[in-house]
Amino acid sequence: NDKRHRTFQKFIDNLEDKRCSSIRRYQQELRDYLLKRLECDRIQEEVEILNEKVRKLQVEKNLYTKVFRLVQDALSLFPTGSLQGSEGVKGLILRYQTLSETKAMFQQRDLSKDKQERRQELSRLMLEHNTRIAGLTTRIAQLNEKKIELAKKESIKEDKLLQKVDLYRYKMATESQLLRCIDSLYDKYRLNYQPTGDENSLSTEQKLRAIQEFILYRIDLVERVNNMDKIPTI
Numbered sequence: 198n199d200k201r202h203r204t205f206q207k208f209i210d211n212l213e214d215k216r217c218s219s220i221r222r223y224q225q226e227l228r229d230y231l232l233k234r235l236e237c238d239r240i241q242e243e244v245e246i247l248n249e250k251v252r253k254l255q256v257e258k259n260l261y262t263k264v265f266r267l268v269q270d271a272l273s274l275f276p277t278g279s280l281q282g283s284e285g286v287k288g289l290i291l292r293y294q295t296l297s298e299t300k301a302m303f304q305q306r307d308l309s310k311d312k313q314e315r316r317q318e319l320s321r322l323m324l325e326h327n328t329r330i331a332g333l334t335t336r337i338a339q340l341n342e343k344k345i346e347l348a349k350k351e352s353i354k355e356d357k358l359l360q361k362v363d364l365y366r367y368k369m370a371t372e373s374q375l376l377r378c379i380d381s382l383y384d385k386y387r388l389n390y391q392p393t394g395d396e397n398s399l400s401t402e403q404k405l406r407a408i409q410e411f412i413l414y415r416i417d418l419v420e421r422v423n424n425m426d427k428i429p430t431i
Contacts, residue, residue, distance in 0.1 A: 202362060209355055216351075220344060224337075231333065235326070242322065246315070253307065261300075379404050386411040 383404040 202366075205358075205362065213351070216347075220340075223340075227333070227337075231329075238322070242318070257300075376401065379408070382408050 379401060383399075387407050
C-alpha cells in the first residue's frame with residue numbers, strides 16, 4: 198500500500214510539473230510572438246515608407262526628365278548664338294527659375310504633408326500597440342486567475358483522492374484483520390470433523406458457519422451438564 202501511495206504521489210507530482218511547464222512554455226511563446234509581431238510591424242512600416250518615397254522620387258524624376266528633354270529640344274531649334282542677349286534666353290531662364298521655385302514649393306508641401314501623415318500613422322500605431330498590450334495584459338491576468346483556480350481544484354481533488362485512498366487502506370486493513378480473526382477462531386474452535394483452515398476450499402462464510410456450530414455445540418453441552426446436575430442422586 199505504501200508503494201502504491203508513493204507511485205500515486207509521483208504520478209500527481211509529474212502532472213503538476215507538466216502543467217507548470219506547459220504554462221511557462223505558453224508564456225514564453227506568447228512573449229516571443231509579441232516581440233516578433235512588433236518587429237515585423239516596424240519593419241513593414243519602414244518598408245512602406247521607403248517604397249512610397251521611391252515612388253514619389255521616380256514620379257518627380259520622370260516629370261523633370263520630360264521637362265529637361267523639352268527644353269533641350271526647344272534650344273536645338275534655334276541657330277547657334279541666336280538666343281544670346283535675347284528675350285528667348287531670358288524667358289527660358291525665368292521659366293527655369295519658376296520651375297525651380299515650383300519644385301521647391303511642392304517639395305516643401307510634400308515634406309510637411311509627409312510629416313503630418315507620419316505623425317498620424319505613428320499615433321495610430323501607438324494606439325493599436327497600447328490596445329494590443331492592454332488586451333494581452335488582460336489575457337495574462339485571466340490565465341493567471343485560471344491557473345490559480347485550476348491549482349485549487351487540483352488540490353481539492355488530490356485531498357479527496359488521498360482521503361479515498363486512506364479510507365480504502367483502512368477498509369482493507371480492517372477486512373484483513375477481521376479475516377485473520379476469523380481464521381484464528383476457526384482454527385481454535387473448529388470441531389474435530391471439520392477441515393483445517395489451511396484448506397483453500399473453505400470460504401469465510403463456511404468458517405463463520407463452523408464457528409457458529411461450535412458455539413451451539415458448547416451451549417448444548419453446557420445445558421446437558423446443567424441438566425445432569427439437576428438429576429437427583431439415588
